[in-house]
Amino acid sequence: MVESIVEKIVSGDVRAAAKLIRDIDDGAPGAREILKGLYRHAGRAYVIGVTGAPGVGKSTVVDQMVRGFRKNGKTVGVLAVDPTSPLSGGAILGDRIRMQRHSLDDGVFIRSLATRGQFGGLTQSTRSAIVVLDAMGKDYVIVETVGVGQDEIDIATSAHTTVIVVVPGMGDHIQAIKAGIFEVGDIFLINKSDRPDAQKTSSDLKGMIDISSKKFEKEGWEPPILMAEAMNNKGIAELLDEIEKHRRSREAVSRESVIRRRKAIVRFELIDMIRSRLIQEALRRITHSPQFNECVDCITDGSKAIYSACDELLFAPLNLPGTEDTEHSR
Numbered sequence: 001m002v003e004s005i006v007e008k009i010v011s012g013d014v015r016a017a018a019k020l021i022r023d024i025d026d027g028a029p030g031a032r033e034i035l036k037g038l039y040r041h042a043g044r045a046y047v048i049g050v051t052g053a054p055g056v057g058k059s060t061v062v063d064q065m066v067r068g069f070r071k072n073g074k075t076v077g078v079l080a081v082d083p084t085s086p087l088s089g090g091a092i093l094g095d096r097i098r099m100q101r102h103s104l105d106d107g108v109f110i111r112s113l114a115t116r117g118q119f120g121g122l123t124q125s126t127r128s129a130i131v132v133l134d135a136m137g138k139d140y141v142i143v144e145t146v147g148v149g150q151d152e153i154d155i156a157t158s159a160h161t162t163v164i165v166v167v168p169g170m171g172d173h174i175q176a177i178k179a180g181i182f183e184v185g186d187i188f189l190i191n192k193s194d195r196p197d198a199q200k201t202s203s204d205l206k207g208m209i210d211i212s213s214k215k216f217e218k219e220g221w222e223p224p225i226l227m228a229e230a231m232n233n234k235g236i237a238e239l240l241d242e243i244e245k246h247r248r249s250r251e252a253v254s255r256e257s258v259i260r261r262r263k264a265i266v267r268f269e270l271i272d273m274i275r276s277r278l279i280q281e282a283l284r285r286i287t288h289s290p291q292f293n294e295c296v297d298c299i300t301d302g303s304k305a306i307y308s309a310c311d312e313l314l315f316a317p318l319n320l321p322g323t324e325d326t327e328h329s330r
Helices: 001-009 014-026 033-038 056-069 097-102 124-135 149-158 173-179 198-211 213-219 236-251 255-287 290-301 304-313 323-329
Strands: 044-051 076-082 110-115 139-143 161-166 187-190 226-227
Touching: 001 014, 001 033, 001 124, 014 033, 014 110, 014 124, 033 124, 044 056, 044 149, 056 097, 056 139, 056 161, 056 226, 056 236, 076 124, 110 124, 110 290, 124 139, 124 149, 124 173, 124 290, 149 255, 187 198, 187 236, 198 213, 198 226, 226 236, 290 304
Parallel strands: 044 139, 044 161, 076 110, 076 139, 161 187, 187 226
Antiparallel strands: none
């Protein structure tokens, strides 16, 4: 059964891939076994991360990028990470409305993924979905992040090229310094460049790049600053050209450097996956235990403080000293 699904996805079966990604996002049993079979088929797609603050026009940029890649005969997978609905737990925006013109194109696969309330970085479901689209045979996989918090930085661990989208007049040049996204940006795209202060934003970014010139010399790549009006498809061709230049620059790096970078990324992703599994398993065991329901009843009738219940449920199964034990020992 598992091998059959793997073969379908590797052969480009859209329905099988869509179902697996949905199962991954929902945490359905059996999805991990299929992913294990797909992993050996991954590693060929070029992954592009597109991030930036909300409202900068990331979806429009991605839509035009897909259009450009398709004109060049390339197949594309798009993963749009959206905020989570507090009611359904799913992505609020669903499959992006702006990208619907590609919905009938067999060479394009678009899927929205929910953050599940996680703003501390990319979700495991996003990383796994990249593997699915990669194994499916897509030439490019574009990951558009929410643009809030750590996910702006974490995208660089999964993407080969990271595009930071900013707009004039929103203080993005200051935010870039504070959030640390400047450190992971391979290309800066100033969208809506017809607005006032576009040149000022460009100058600010250029100043930041000049400050880190030694770092970029060592890496062999200095992030270009591009102007665009994605709504009118201006500047997108130049963006795709720079992505290709960055790709060639990565390929020109020594094999030792490539292996070293790959090993660092694998180490990060493995630790992140272990952390995620540990949290999931611990929550499952605790919330499905009789003690959990007893604590809910006690908190509800006022006989137990929620803090005490938390310590009891968390520390007792792990045989670790809780708050009450620590205070008693004193």
